[in-house]
Amino acid sequence: MAKKTYDLLFKLLLIGDSGVGKTCILFRFSDNHFTTTFISTIGIDFKIKTVELRGKKIKLQIWDTAGQERFHTITTSYYRGAMGIMLVYDITNEKTFDDIVKWLRNIDEHANEDVEKMILGNKCDMEEKRVVSKERGEAIAREHGIRFMETSAKANINIDRAFSELAEAILDKTAGRDADADHARIAVERRPSRAPPARACCS
Amino acid sequence: MSLHKARIKAFEDILNKDVIDFDQLRKLAFNGIPDEKGLRSVVWKILLHYIPHEKDARESTLKKKRQLYLQFIDEIIVTPGGDADHPLNISPDSSWSTYFKDNEVLLQIDKDVRRLCPEISFFQSATEFPCEKVVNSNGMKRLHKRVEQSVLKYATLERRGLGVAKLSSEIRRSDSLTSGDYVPLNEGCEAHWEVVERMLFLYAKLNPGQGYVQGMNEIIGPIYHTFANDADKDNREHAEADCFFSFTNLMSEIRDFFIRTLDETESGINYMMDRLGSCLRSHDPAVWDRLELQELRPQYYSFRWLTLLLSQEFSLPDVERIWDSLFADEKRFNFLIYICCAMILLVRENLLNGDFASNVKLLQNFPPMDVSLILNKAAEIASA
Ligand SMILES: Nc1nc2c(ncn2[C@@H]2O[C@H](COP(=O)(O)OP(=O)(O)OP(=O)(O)O)[C@@H](O)[C@H]2O)c(=O)[nH]1
Ligand SMILES: [Mg+2]
Numbered sequence: 001m002a003k004k005t006y007d008l009l010f011k012l013l014l015i016g017d018s019g020v021g022k023t024c025i026l027f028r029f030s031d032n033h034f035t036t037t038f039i040s041t042i043g044i045d046f047k048i049k050t051v052e053l054r055g056k057k058i059k060l061q062i063w064d065t066a067g068q069e070r071f072h073t074i075t076t077s078y079y080r081g082a083m084g085i086m087l088v089y090d091i092t093n094e095k096t097f098d099d100i101v102k103w104l105r106n107i108d109e110h111a112n113e114d115v116e117k118m119i120l121g122n123k124c125d126m127e128e129k130r131v132v133s134k135e136r137g138e139a140i141a142r143e144h145g146i147r148f149m150e151t152s153a154k155a156n157i158n159i160d161r162a163f164s165e166l167a168e169a170i171l172d173k174t175a176g177r178d179a180d181a182d183h184a185r186i187a188v189e190r191r192p193s194r195a196p197p198a199r200a201c202c203s
Numbered sequence: 204m205s206l207h208k209a210r211i212k213a214f215e216d217i218l219n220k221d222v223i224d225f226d227q228l229r230k231l232a233f234n235g236i237p238d239e240k241g242l243r244s245v246v247w248k249i250l251l252h253y254i255p256h257e258k259d260a261r262e263s264t265l266k267k268k269r270q271l272y273l274q275f276i277d278e279i280i281v282t283p284g285g286d287a288d289h290p291l292n293i294s295p296d297s298s299w300s301t302y303f304k305d306n307e308v309l310l311q312i313d314k315d316v317r318r319l320c321p322e323i324s325f326f327q328s329a330t331e332f333p334c335e336k337v338v339n340s341n342g343m344k345r346l347h348k349r350v351e352q353s354v355l356k357y358a359t360l361e362r363r364g365l366g367v368a369k370l371s372s373e374i375r376r377s378d379s380l381t382s383g384d385y386v387p388l389n390e391g392c393e394a395h396w397e398v399v400e401r402m403l404f405l406y407a408k409l410n411p412g413q414g415y416v417q418g419m420n421e422i423i424g425p426i427y428h429t430f431a432n433d434a435d436k437d438n439r440e441h442a443e444a445d446c447f448f449s450f451t452n453l454m455s456e457i458r459d460f461f462i463r464t465l466d467e468t469e470s471g472i473n474y475m476m477d478r479l480g481s482c483l484r485s486h487d488p489a490v491w492d493r494l495e496l497q498e499l500r501p502q503y504y505s506f507r508w509l510t511l512l513l514s515q516e517f518s519l520p521d522v523e524r525i526w527d528s529l530f531a532d533e534k535r536f537n538f539l540i541y542i543c544c545a546m547i548l549l550v551r552e553n554l555l556n557g558d559f560a561s562n563v564k565l566l567q568n569f570p571p572m573d574v575s576l577i578l579n580k581a582a583e584i585a586s587a
Contacts, residue, residue: 018311018314018417019311019314039318039319039321039421039515040314040315040420042417042418042506042507042510042511042515043502043506043507043510044503044506045567046503046560046563046564046567048560048564061560066417068311068416068417069463070416070417070461070462070463071417071463072463073463073466074506077502
């Protein structure tokens with residue numbers, strides 16, 4: 001058996017309309033690099049990054065989903081196992097912001113009730129093209145009681161911070177919920193992808 | 204005569220018959236079509252049922268289809284609904300709303316064609332044969348121009364309620380649309396990605412039930428690349444029209460992969476993934492068990508493999524070689540399943556030793572490998 005190189009494993013999901021920059025955000029976070037020539041995501045992609053929080057090594061298993069409607073059956077089957085979800089919109093594109101409500105509804109329908117959420121307004125390097133003000137982003141986040149941040153994958157603004165805050169929120173929850181935190185840890189490690197929906201959807 | 208020359212001659216012999224022996228052609232093409240003399244291009248056209256088996260009928264079919272395609276361009280792109288209700292004539296009637304709805308589709312296409320095969324320069328380079336009516340229109344008929352406007356429309360028209368007249372004078376380029384090297388070319392010129400954009404838009408307009416789904420760009424790309432590099436000038440000149448109809452025929456066979464509501468049907472993508480699952484299970488129970496145990500579902504990797512006919516997993520020349528076999532498959536697309544299964548078997552040692560994360564990574568980023576190795580393995584599975 002492979003040696004364990006981490007204390008906890010968190011499964012995260014990136015969702016949002018096509019073209020908002022989900023793949024770029026993830027690439028910036030995992031490889032600290034930005035490129036404009038990404039092919040569109042078909043179905044689902046996957047990256048791993050280990051971070052350290054409060055002295056614990058946390059392995060983040062991050063799923064990058066395709067934005068277009070057609071892929072929703074495939075992508076929503078990943079919601080159930082997710083412990084944290086990033087909802088991304090593009091501050092230069094009104095429609096992607098309007099659709100955040102739709103994505104929230106999707107989460108309600110398919111994800112665990114206690115999943116940690118965070119809204120990201122991406123491409124904040126493009127101030128001159130901005131059509132969604134920061135205040136509107138904050139307002140919708142407040143309304144739903146969710147964390148919020150503006151990011152730029154291109155200029156590397158708030159990308160690391162967004163992931164560590166989300167991971168920390170999950171950490172708080174994990175520690176708070178179980179009297180015996182060690183128990184939870186073992187459960188998480190043994191079953192990295194305890195995803196019942198996947199079973200349900202490959203009938 | 205070298206083996207390669209003999210192969211070329213074998214193809215030529217079949218193609219020169221009055222009536223093609225389709226089975227014979229299929230068998231030959233299954234083992235790969237030579238790059239020379241535009242052979243791949245003509246054989247794909249036959250295998251995709253675009254041109255007839257009778258030699259005499261070929262020319263007239265091509266002529267008819269190419270004419271028809273020009274008509275599509277005229278009616279749908281150059282003068283949709285006649286000049287009278289050009290969308291910049293202010294009156295928010297139904298043609299207006301169609302125009303903007305189309306632009307939403309176009310916006311998606313535009314994003315995707317600018318992300319097509321970035322590892323080669325072909326799609327960013329100029330075509331020898333631009334569509335005259337489009338490229339000499341002061342930008343008016345260029346499809347990507349329309350999307351630049353529609354981005355703005357959303358920003359100013361709906362948010363600040365500005366009039367349309369104001370709108371048109373404020374058109375700016377969006378960075379995200381002109382990023383990378385996929386820049387539009389000057390008046391009179393046209394890049395290959397612009398041609399692909401036009402074909403996909405026409406396809407979406409002519410097949411409203413289906414529209415445009417991401418990934419179609421990856422299906423049309425290799426076909427267009429093949430046709431636009433034909434050795435024959437006349438064929439190159441009409442690569443766009445020929446590609447459009449060949450793509451349309453191919454889509455009629457795989458379109459259900461792209462339709463969400465058909466996922467569960469026998470022609471849908473879930474069924475294909477299940478078949479791959481059973482194929483793997485019967486050929487390598489150990490690997491199957493391992494992936495099962497790790498709860499590594501076929502849809503984590505094979506959804507993209509199957510939907511895109513493997514076009515995102517290999518380099519373009521390899522994709523074209525794989526497609527020779529796929530198109531020549533008598534029971535399209537059985538052989539696709541075998542290829543996918545072969546790919547898994549060829550990395551079985553890694554899979555048996557890897558954890559969940561490294562296995563997903565391996566399958567989602569399939570390592571470069573000699574395709575003939577994969578195809579031979581697939582043929583082995585097929586005949587088992
Ligand atoms: N200026 C700027 N552009 C960005 C940023 N992030 C992404 N982009 C651009 O936005 C485009 C789309 O980015 P992707 O990451 O592929 O979008 P996606 O959300 O993964 O899209 P799908 O895979 O289709 O769902 C690319 O052309 C990027 O160059 C950013 O922070 N700033
Ligand atoms: Mg993506």
